[in-house]
């Protein structure tokens with residue numbers, strides 16, 4: 152069969168990479184399934200895309216924001232129409248089960264419709280001036296071409312979280328998606344084209360992070376950069392952007408805990424941890440990677456959890472009845488295997504810990520859902536991000552200890568608490584050092600219309616989603632109009648030579 156050769160999208164055209172090189176995109180559930188090849192772009196391709204985006208920005212910034220929003224409405228409609236097709240393509244290249252990729256696309260739809268209405272808001276402030284016959288107000292201006300660098304685990308949702316608000320605010324964009332999921336990004340850009348995005352406003356450059364990604368981040372004509380991915384990559388990007396004084400949003404790793412108190416609804420908490428730990432094969436930034444169990448329920452909870460975990464079905468995410476798909480690639484598998492060795496030396500392996508050996512799974516990156524118990528707070532299994540189907544169970548005595556353990560990691564994305572005690576729940580909001588805290592719900596499940604992000608090593612203070620992201624993609628401009636016809640001096644006239 153002929154291999155499908157894909158292209159970059161630059162300045163309104165699908166174009167071959169200047170490098171002439173391509174990388175393969177294979178199905179992680181079946182490595183024999185070659186989806187196609189995509190451009191291995193280099194700095195020259197990025198230069199070309201940025202030049203197009205500078206041009207596109209000139210046109211797009213003067214398009215009224217409600218009109219920009221109307222385009223996003225059409226994008227939402229097209230995503231809705233093509234939801235199933237995109238979800239299937241996303242599962243094929245990324246591995247997570249179809250139910251989850253449908254959710255991934257739905258998040259894109261929600262983000263599009265939110266962005267569409269934001270085109271009629273983008274509020275500024277009008278405030279009283281301290282001087283007579285003078286107006287004082289602020290409004291939001293676009294910034295310029297935005298460089299968007301995205302990870303593999305939400306191939307639709309994360310690019311849309313960045314791209315749609317950036318566009319509504321009047322910026323042009325250059326997207327560099329993760330090299331594991333180029334097909335979903337290609338389908339997304341095709342939808343923008345079909346919705347009528349003008350040339351140069353949306354540009355897509357495929358390639359490896361160290362090449363295309365690094366060139367985009369360091370490009371002097373890209374004043375705003377938004378990155379989601381590992382903390383290590385984020386640190387490197389932070390250095391570049393810091394030196395160049397760029398506006399930068401970083402969303403990075405996590406080591407999220409679900410805390411279960413003795414008084415919790417045990418069935419509910421077990422459903423929560425199964426979904427949180429093994430959904431997306433543990434490859435969510437908000438995945439439940441630590442389970443903190445209070446003494447009184449620890450043993451009974453763990454016994455029941457092991458039974459439920461053993462019943463999870465691994466397989467190709469496109470097949471009915473499958474709960475857990477493959478890991479994304481060989482290096483993810485190696486990383487998980489390295490942590491299994493660490494776990495064996497630090498704690499007790501209770502289930503899993505090996506490659507899946509069932510028939511039909513040998514051609515994919517399938518790893519059994521794994522649980523370690525007796526994990527000591529502060530040990531490597533308790534504090535390092537694994538990004539796979541591996542859960543560390545930690546025992547605690549009281550709520551103070553649980554909160555201490557939750558906070559004893561360098562990350563701060565999500566946390567979850569199962570309890571019937573309202574006082575403990577409200578303490579958790581105040582005392583858990585995370586950007587998100589869920590009560591009686593798992594660590595995953597963010598909604599598109601609320602701000603999303605983490606504290607400590609997870610983020611750098613910005614948020615995606617909701618209303619806050621619109622501030623990231625625009626600059627506040629303050630405007631004064633003095634219609635008094637005389638020189639009025641702020642901070643002086645009202646005091647030293649004041650009118651009173």
Ligand code: NAD
Nearest residue numbers: 301302303328329360364365380381384402403404405436
């Ligand atoms: P990654 O850091 O390996 O790659 C992310 C993106 O950065 C890819 O597009 C990659 O090509 C690019 N990249 C890599 N090196 C680069 C460089 N030097 N310069 C510029 N770009 C570069 O991450 P991943 O493996 O795709 O995703 C997994 C990580 O993402 C996990 O740590 C996870 O917690 C994190 N994540 C965080 C969030 C969040 O919102 N906090 C959401 C999803 C994933």
